[in-house]
Amino acid sequence: MKLLMLGGTEFVGRAITDDALDRGWEVTLFHRGHHAGPPGTSAVHGDRTVPGSLDALAEGKWDLVVDTWSGAPTAVRDSARLLSGRAGRYAYISSRSVYAYPAPAGMGEDGPLVEGSPDADSLAYAEDKRGGELAALDAFGDRALLVRAGLIMGPYENVGRLPWWLNRAARGGPMVAPGPRDLPLQYIDVRDLARWTLDAAVAGHGGPYNLVSPVGHATMGSFLEACVAATGGAAELRWTDPALIAAAGIEPWTELPVWLPEGELHDYMFGGNVAKAQAAGLTCRPVEETVADTWAWLRSLGGVVPQRPDRPRKGITEEQEAALLGL
Secondary structure (H helix, E strand, C coil), rough: EEEEEEEHHHHHHHHHHHHHHCCEEEEEECCCCCCCCCCCCCEEEEECCCCCHHHHHHHCCEEEECCCCCCCCHHHHHHHHHCCCEEEEEEEEEEEEHCCCCCCCCCCCCEEEEECCCCCCCHHHHHHHHHHHHHHHHHHHEEEEEEEECEEEEECCCCCHHHHHHHHHHEEEEEEECCCCEEEEEEEEHHHHHHHHHHHHHHHHHHCEEEEECCCEEHHHHHHEEEEEEECCCEEEEEEEHHHHHHCCCEEECCECCCCCCCCCCHHHCCCCHHHHCCCCCCCHHHHHHHHHHHHHHHHCCHHHHCCCCCCCCCCHHHHHHHCCCC
């Protein structure tokens, strides 16, 4: 198999690249050259936001293109149009954010969607991802695979959610644990996403798939307990009522990454129906493995977390946590 990876040096793209290399595939990376690709890949450099940069891909044939783009849909449009006659399939890593909010728990791929256009400049994350989907479909039709991922965690994370919790647990002491403990989470390990995407493309699947773990695969309890265990057990979880967190003015998801209190937004983010992806082979490793492997990767970097410049930093300060816990 010959894979053209648009990106391929960070987080999701890197995991897909690694998985393809493990399969013995021939991998070409098209990226800006800011980060080195893994050994065994060949690189073509270009910036999709710069007119004419796709000229570097004017020749060549591939069995599969994988695209993780999250900016202006025009970048997906131009890439997909250029490659539609020279690539077998196009897998676009989209997002469950393309579903119109609010959405009930248990909703499948046929739920209502936000508006989007393949010809749009960058508007907002959800609309950009929907426009990217439409661009892939316009160029590749049923040869386009739309991978609607939810929360993504695992090694190479450059968004800062799981790394923040791991570094906090490693610091030890009383640690805020937003409750309730049995609150279900829904996420996907980046390596499970990579494996499923390549398997699904090889199998000839097309169209949209929700790609997250089944509801209840993990809970806030199992997630945070895994963080404490992986980092040596020095932290003491203090389960905290969501009402106290709200009263302190602390924001879910950003200041307390991963966590959303029960309610409409939790149902939207952590209630997706994944039966279609499971029927197409989705399996998810235990949360303890995701957490431990991410900690091992962080330690290999000296605890310094790579951070995407277009994503805000996550987490609360030590002072905020102490005040919340009454310390």
